[in-house]
Amino acid sequence: MKTSSPGKVLLGFALVFGFCLNGNAQLLKKLGKRAERAAERTIERRVEKETAEKTDQALDSILEPGSKGKQQTPRTPQPNDGGQGNQGNQTDGPPNSGTPAPSGPKTIQVYSKFDYVPGDKQMFFDDFSYDFIGDFPSKWNTNAGGELVTLGDSPQKWLELKSGYNIYYIPDVPQLPEEYTIEFDLAAVGLDRKTSSTAKVAITLSDDAQFKPGTNNAYAEIPFCQYAAIGVTVQNNINGRREIRSTVKADLRDVVLNNPHISIAVNKLRFRLWVNEVKYIDVPRLVAPGAVIHTVKFLANGFQDGKEKVFITNLKVAEGGVDLRRKLISEGKISTNGILFDSGSANIQPQSMGIIRQISQVLMQEGSMNLKIVGHTDSDGSDESNLQLSKDRAEAVKNALVNVYGIGADRLVSEGKGESEPVGDNTTTDGKAQNRRVEFIRQ
Structure with missing residues (x-):
């Protein structure tokens, strides 16, 4: 049997040891960069939060008379309540408790430059106040099923959007004019760091009145992924052919945990979308020219069955939105x-x-x-x-x-x-x- 000399053995060990050291150094370098990026991201979030809180304290005294900047329990958004209903406060709860994630102290963002203007002639509104818990809402249609629920102690009713391909939820909105606006609130429970990058809610404007995408359509997707920043996607089809598909960079991971308010304005071909006070989409020619938009459709996809759930309420559609x-x-x-x-x-x-x-x-x-x-x-x-x-x-x-x-x-x-x-x-x-x-x- 052939044996190796001591010198060769030592040389071999040296080479292996050197390789390991070099590999570890590269690994540590990569980890260092990731840690650095994570630290920068944490600092940015803290600075944004502290800046928002200071601004809020100033605006609260204006927009909430008598509050004097006092922190209050957050409410579940009531975009068209505006009146005398006995709406309760949103309650805190962990992500998997069936309660929307807490948003912390109630804050007013810097909406002074917010340029969304809702339509002035209401066409449709539904907060499900005339429907019973456990029923499917009377002014909606679907090809899957669903029921109304409450979240936490708030009496606000929400419709769960079942997740799956080609599962549509269609409100009884009449044929849409050339200029109109759409508003609604979303809520989600069960989200965590494993929530998929495919977890999204799509809002579709379609010339098909039933459960198909339609020959002419325009839609946007709101991401709910928690382990990475997935942007807002917008797409259209004109005469069955896709003309536009793009994804705008956006980190909505925290936003979607706190019942975001979605606003959409359509002015003929132009399509704009806001999440809370931030405008993410403004495409001048997204809607197919000459198309008759019959329906607004909602579709949820990519949510883990039995664990992650997404809900909608307070849908308002109004004609106008003009200057x-x-x-x-x-x-x-x-x-x-x-x-x-x-x-x-x-x-x-x-x-x-x-x-x-x-x-x-x-x-x-x-x-x-x-x-x-x-x-x-x-x-x-x-x-x-x-x-x-x-x-x-x-x-x-x-x-x-x-x-x-x-x-x-x-x-x-x-x-x-x-x-x-x-x-x-x-x-x-x-x-x-x-x-x-x-x-x-x-x-």
């Missing part, structure tokens, strides 16, 4: 139900700042213009409480114009009319939502 500034200048009066308030209070919901911002721009341009701000409510509650609530809400809008945008207080007066001048049927959800409105009248 209110020109209308106020030309007609001297506008009415909008897009300025939203917390239930039973005069606290302005921050996503309403797009409208208030446009009003401020008119007043800045038209230096001689003075405005009367008039608040209206639905008929829930007593006449006296509704009258006072409408006055408080009109005054809150005035305060926002003065304190956020620097409009002179002497150019504004506020007034409340309670439930005395309805424009819709107070026995229906849609009618009540139309009656909860704010008017701006040139003086």
Whole structure:
């Protein structure tokens, strides 16, 4: 048997040892870079959080009269409640408890530059208030099934979107005009670091009225993945052929844990999408020219069955979404139900700042213009409480114009009319939502 000399053996050990050292050094170098990136990301998040909290404290005293920057328990978003319903607060709970993840102290983001303006002629609204828990909502259709639930102690009702390919949830929205807006709230439970990169909710505008994508469609996907930053995807099909597909970089991992509010504006071919106050999509020619959009469809995909669940509520579709500034200048009066308030209070919901911002721009341009701000409510509650609530809400809008945008207080007066001048049927959800409105009248 052939044996190796001691010198060769030592040389072999040296080579192996050197290789290991070199490999370990490379591994440590890679780990070091990852740790460095993780540290940078953590610092950025903390700085953003602290900056937002300081800004919120300043804005809270304006948008939440009497709060003086006090931290409050977060509410489940009520985008079109705006009235007198007895909506409870969102409760805290761990990710897998069946309760939306806690968002921490209630905050108001920097919505002063938010440029979303909801349509002023409501076509559809559903918060499921007239449906029973355990039932499928009466104003929706699906090819899969589902039921309404509550999350935690809040009475707000949510529809679970079952996850799977070609499972659609279709509200009874009438044929859509050329210009319209869509708003809704999402919630998710059971998400963790293993939540798939394919976990998404898609919103589709389609010329097909049933359960197919349609020959002409446009859609966007909201990601729920937790282990990586998956961007917002937008795509279309024109006459059955895909023309656009792109993914905009976005880290929504924290956002989707805290009941995000989604806003969409369609102006003929143009498609824009906001998540909370941030605009992620603005494609000038996404919707197929000449296409008749029959439906809005929701589809959830990639969520782990039995563990991860996603829900929707407070869907509002409205015709319009056009520039209110020109209308106020030309007609001297506008009415909008897009300025939203917390239930039973005069606290302005921050996503309403797009409208208030446009009003401020008119007043800045038209230096001689003075405005009367008039608040209206639905008929829930007593006449006296509704009258006072409408006055408080009109005054809150005035305060926002003065304190956020620097409009002179002497150019504004506020007034409340309670439930005395309805424009819709107070026995229906849609009618009540139309009656909860704010008017701006040139003086």
